[in-house]
Amino acid sequence: MVGATADARRRGTTAGLPVVDLGQSESEVAQAIGRACRAYGFFYVTGHGIEEQLALRLQYLSRRFFGLPEAVKARYAMALGGSAWRGWFPLGGELTSGRPDWKEGLYLGTDLPANDPRVLANRPLHGRNILPGDDVLPGFAATIRAWMAAVEALGHRVLAAIALSLGLPADDFHARYTADPLVLFRIFQYPSVPVPAGVDAQHGVGEHTDYGLLTLLRQDDVGGLQVRLGDDWIEVPPVPRSFVCNIGDMLDRMTGGLYRSTPHRVHLNTSGRDRLSFPLFLDPSWDARIEPIRTPEIDDRAQRWDGANVHAFEGRYGDYVLAKVGKVFPQLREQVL
Ligand code: OGA
Ligand code: NI
Numbered sequence: 001m002v003g004a005t006a007d008a009r010r011r012g013t014t015a016g017l018p019v020v021d022l023g024q025s026e027s028e029v030a031q032a033i034g035r036a037c038r039a040y041g042f043f044y045v046t047g048h049g050i051e052e053q054l055a056l057r058l059q060y061l062s063r064r065f066f067g068l069p070e071a072v073k074a075r076y077a078m079a080l081g082g083s084a085w086r087g088w089f090p091l092g093g094e095l096t097s098g099r100p101d102w103k104e105g106l107y108l109g110t111d112l113p114a115n116d117p118r119v120l121a122n123r124p125l126h127g128r129n130i131l132p133g134d135d136v137l138p139g140f141a142a143t144i145r146a147w148m149a150a151v152e153a154l155g156h157r158v159l160a161a162i163a164l165s166l167g168l169p170a171d172d173f174h175a176r177y178t179a180d181p182l183v184l185f186r187i188f189q190y191p192s193v194p195v196p197a198g199v200d201a202q203h204g205v206g207e208h209t210d211y212g213l214l215t216l217l218r219q220d221d222v223g224g225l226q227v228r229l230g231d232d233w234i235e236v237p238p239v240p241r242s243f244v245c246n247i248g249d250m251l252d253r254m255t256g257g258l259y260r261s262t263p264h265r266v267h268l269n270t271s272g273r274d275r276l277s278f279p280l281f282l283d284p285s286w287d288a289r290i291e292p293i294r295t296p297e298i299d300d301r302a303q304r305w306d307g308a309n310v311h312a313f314e315g316r317y318g319d320y321v322l323a324k325v326g327k328v329f330p331q332l333r334e335q336v337l
Contacts, residue, residue: 017227017236017244022157023047026164033158034165037247041262042227044242045158045216050150052241055218058147058187061140062276065132066104066189076130078107078329084119084127085109085325091191092199094328097206097306102195102268106131108144108185123286124322125182148185148280151243155216155282158245162214166255166293176291177213177250177284182317184283190224190266190275204266204275208306210248211321212283217244222275228263236264249310250284250317254293257311286318 018036020043022029036043065073070090078087086107092100111129112119118126132140159178160170190204204224219225225236225244236244252261269275284290290313306327313320326333 017042017044017234019044019046019239019242021045021047022049026161030161030164033161037162037165037251037259040227040229041247041252041260042236042264043245044239045154045245046239046242048154048157048243050154054143054146054150055241057139057143058218058278059220059276061137061143062106062187062189062278063274065106065137065140065187066274068132068136072132072136076106076132078130081107081127081130083122083124084130085125085329086127087130089329092201095330096203096208096328099203099206100199100201101203101205101266102201103188103190103204103266105189106187108148108187110148110183111145118286123318125184125318125325126286144185144187147278148183151185151216151218151280152181152183152282154243155214155280158216159214159282162251162259166259168293173213177288177317178282180285182212182281182283182286182321184281186279186281188277188279190222190269190277192269192272192274195268202268204269207263207265209252209261209263210246210279210281211250211324212248212281212317213251214282215244215246215248215279216282217246217277217279219244219277220275222269222271222273224266224269224271224275225277226265226267228265233265248281248283249313249320250290253290253310253313256292261310283321284317286316288317289315290317290320 017040020029020032022045073088076088078089081087088106091104094101108129112126159173163172164170195201219238221238223237226233227236247259247261249261251259
């Protein structure tokens with residue numbers, strides 16, 4: 001039946017991405033992660049030691065945030081953050097792959113005061129977070145701070161394992177790229193509401209790759225994330241207490257495509273329940289110059305979602321990420337750059 005096949009393709013298969021238990025020995029972890037990076041560019045980690053209570057508190061408070069009246073959320077709108085690119089955006093406000101995503105979100109990052117030299121220098125994507133204080137949503141800011149610190153630390157652990165898996169010293173990425181990392185954190189809600197006529201949204205998030213080194217994502221139990229392997233879409237179903245980790249463009253670039261920054265997307269949510277996800281992006285510092293670890297010989301322009309050849313990129317990470325972010329928020333780009 002053609003219809004059933006098409007539906008199966010849209011939904012994807014559940015081939016089962018690897019689950020790496022961080023409680024294993026260092027070399028077992030590095031081997032398992034290396035295999036996963038080469039085969040999929042995606043894997044789950046468990047045994048990470050981050051308290052489930054903290055995750056549940058973050059989920060609860062995020063749900064309350066998205067449940068605030070639009071007029072209240074508008075006080076934290078992204079436009080107010082200028083080039084720091086922080087704050088709330090409404091449903092349909094981001095355009096991955098040139099189309100509106102059917103999601104609502106809050107953009108966060110390392111919280112830097114106005115007198116930080118990087119903020120004084122007007123460096124894009126750096127600045128203060130914009131979010132409700134304890135008068136509006138008690139505990140939200142502190143929970144986000146605690147979560148970001150824990151997940152960033154986990155990210156450094158996973159990057160150390162990735163370095164080992166490439167035959168590099170465990171602290172190689174840290175020494176070269178992430179001693180002062182660019183850390184972006186996002187909270188997304190994918191509502192289970194139909195897309196109105198006249199809105200050209202086809203996915204929760206359109207097909208894309210992530211920009212930096214490593215993404216660590218906590219998702220609730222609804223599901224919807226999919227990974228593209230060749231012509232197939234593979235489901236990334238919720239695994240309790242896990243993080244989904246995936247490789248970004250810079251690691252793909254450094255390894256000459258050995259570790260793939262795999263395209264992924266989120267399908268439209270028709271589950272009847274709103275879905276929450278929490279990606280944290282652990283990326284090279286703004287000024288880091290990206291250097292290949294292996295000689296790249298690959299031109300992947302034809303296969304990539306954005307028609308770009310990541311292996312042709314040379315320069316500072318900040319220039320790369322800024323060009324990317326400007327594409328998905330065109331109005332904001334015009335306002336601030
Ligand atoms: C992203 C992303 C997936 C999700 O933010 O880059 O791929 O499940 N998110 O929210
Ligand atoms: Ni992504």
